[in-house]
Structure formats: C-alpha cells, structure tokens
Amino acid sequence: SNRFDDKVVLITGAASGLGQASALQVAKEGAKLSLVDLNNEALEETKDLIAKEAPEAEVLLITADVSDEKAVKNYVQQTTDHFGRIDGFFNNAGIEGKQNLTEDYSSDEFSKVVGINLNGVFYGMKYVLEVMKKQGSGAIVNTASVGGIRGVGNQSGYAASKHGVVGLTRNSGIEYGQYGISIKAIAPGAIMTPMVEGSLKQMGGDNWEEAGKEFVSTNPMKRFGKPEEVGSLVAFLLSDEADFINAAVIPIDGGQSYK
Numbered sequence: 001s002n003r004f005d006d007k008v009v010l011i012t013g014a015a016s017g018l019g020q021a022s023a024l025q026v027a028k029e030g031a032k033l034s035l036v037d038l039n040n041e042a043l044e045e046t047k048d049l050i051a052k053e054a055p056e057a058e059v060l061l062i063t064a065d066v067s068d069e070k071a072v073k074n075y076v077q078q079t080t081d082h083f084g085r086i087d088g089f090f091n092n093a094g095i096e097g098k099q100n101l102t103e104d105y106s107s108d109e110f111s112k113v114v115g116i117n118l119n120g121v122f123y124g125m126k127y128v129l130e131v132m133k134k135q136g137s138g139a140i141v142n143t144a145s146v147g148g149i150r151g152v153g154n155q156s157g158y159a160a161s162k163h164g165v166v167g168l169t170r171n172s173g174i175e176y177g178q179y180g181i182s183i184k185a186i187a188p189g190a191i192m193t194p195m196v197e198g199s200l201k202q203m204g205g206d207n208w209e210e211a212g213k214e215f216v217s218t219n220p221m222k223r224f225g226k227p228e229e230v231g232s233l234v235a236f237l238l239s240d241e242a243d244f245i246n247a248a249v250i251p252i253d254g255g256q257s258y259k
C-alpha cells in the first residue's frame with residue numbers, strides 16, 4: 001500500500017518548483033490532489049506531468065491568489081466540496097521580491113511580498129485548520145526558508161515574511177497538536193527552481209550561471225538542492241510517519257544554515 005492512498009493533499013504554488021515536485025511525489029504515492037496557483041497555464045502543464053508519471057491520480061486545479069483571503073477561503077471550500085476532506089496541506093506559494101538594501105526597499109514591494117508569503121500562509125492555515133479540526137486529523141507543511149531563520153541580506157520583505165512563517169508554525173503547532181493535527185515548516189536553502197534562477201539573474205545579469213557557481217561555492221555541499229529532494233521531504237512530513245514532528249522547522253539546505 002502507498003502512504004497517501006485515500007488521502008487528499010492540497011498544495012499552493014503547485015505549478016512550479018517545490019510545489020510541483022511535491023505534487024508529483026505524493027501523486028505517485030496514491031494521493032488525490034487539489035492544486036492551487038496563480039498561473040493557470042503552468043497548472044495545466046503540471047496536471048499533464050502528473051498524468052504521465054502518476055496516471056491514477058485524481059487532480060483538481062484551482063486558480064487563486066493566496067494573498068486574497070476570499071480566494072483562499074474559496075480554494076479550501078472547493079477542495080472539500082470536491083474531495084470531502086483535506087489530509088495534507090503544503091502551504092507553499094511564495095515570491096522572492098526585488099532585492100535591495102532596506103533603505104531602498106520599496107514599501108509597496110514589502111507589502112506585496114509579506115501579503116503573499118505571510119498573509120497567504122496564515123489565511124491558508126486558518127481555513128484548512130477548520131476542516132482538519134472537524135476531521136480530528138491532518139498535517140500541514142508551511143514553506144519557510146533559510147532566510148526565515150537567519151539573515152541573508154537585501155531581502156527585507158522575504159526575511160520578514162519567512163521569519164513570520166516560522167512564528168506561525170510554532171504558534172499554531174502547539175495549539176493544534178491536541179486535535180490530532182501536526183504543523184511544521186521546511187526551511188529550504190538554494191534549490192534550483194525558476195525562483196532561484198530569477199534570483200541569480202537579479203544578482204548576475206547575463207552572467208547568472210557564473211553567479212550560480214559562485215553562490216553554491218559557499219554551500220557545504222557545493223551544489224544546489226533539487227526540487228525532488230524537497231518533494232521527498234514534504235511527502236514524508238505530510239505522511240502519518242511524521243505525525244510527532246510538530247511546531248518544528250526542518251532545514252533542507254546542505255548545511256548552509258549552520259555555517
């Protein structure tokens with residue numbers, strides 16, 4: 001039997017990178033999927049990818065902006081209308097924002113990044129927890145970052161939002177353990193996804209591949225992480241095996257956050 005047979009997994013930011021890799025992993029292990037993203041086209045491509053690699057998986061696609069509370073309430077409602085329950089929630093959608101020193105960091109950009117990365121994660125937990133509490137079971141994985149446990153620089157909005165995700169995880173984890181629900185966060189380092197490619201282009205311009213080499217030279221493992229490696233971790237954390245891991249933040253960064 002598979003770890004996710006008869007389980008419903010809801011994933012935000014599912015059309016790319018870490019969300020997509022995690023969707024594929026749990027689909028291969030039997031999950032029914034509700035996939036949320038802003039990017040409609042990329043969501044359809046993700047569905048095609050899943051159809052190839054996990055043809056049995058039932059997939060619901062929902063286009064929504066996680067920074068909009070009504071849209072979040074709605075994607076949770078659509079998921080339960082369709083599948084009747086939510087067993088796992090990968091609360092993952094996020095953006096990096098434009099890099100700048102704090103004094104030059106635009107206040108609009110700050111609000112935008114926090115609106116998606118932090119408010120979006122809060123709204124998601126708020127409405128999903130209602131469902132899981134009634135069920136008396138569930139697991140939530142929020143996406144924080146190395147930038148949520150230490151300083152990185154030039155990322156006021158990102159750092160504030162990801163430290164906030166760590167706080168939300170610890171706070172809600174201790175509230176909901178008694179209802180059979182575990183809440184944890186992952187803190188990825190540099191994983192090669194479209195987001196990190198965009199980030200390297202901000203740092204290195206046309207020479208972004210060189211910038212990438214220089215960047216990973218400071219990582220203890222001298223490489224970028226792979227989305228599939230995060231997918232495996234997320235699948236484990238959403239499974240029953242990881243039920244006693246609660247209010248915890250798990251780095252997946254080659255050791256970068258301990259340097």
Ligand code: NAD
Nearest residue numbers: 013015016017018038065066093094145188190191193195
């Ligand atoms: P990505 O850009 O490849 O994927 C993010 C997805 O989220 C995209 O499909 C995008 O359309 C979607 N999205 C963005 N804003 C949205 C919104 N308002 N509503 C709904 N969907 C939205 O990035 P990724 O690298 O897979 O990042 C996923 C998460 O992991 C983010 O929270 C990011 O901060 C975090 N993270 C990534 C890394 C890394 O190295 N890749 C490291 C640490 C943390």
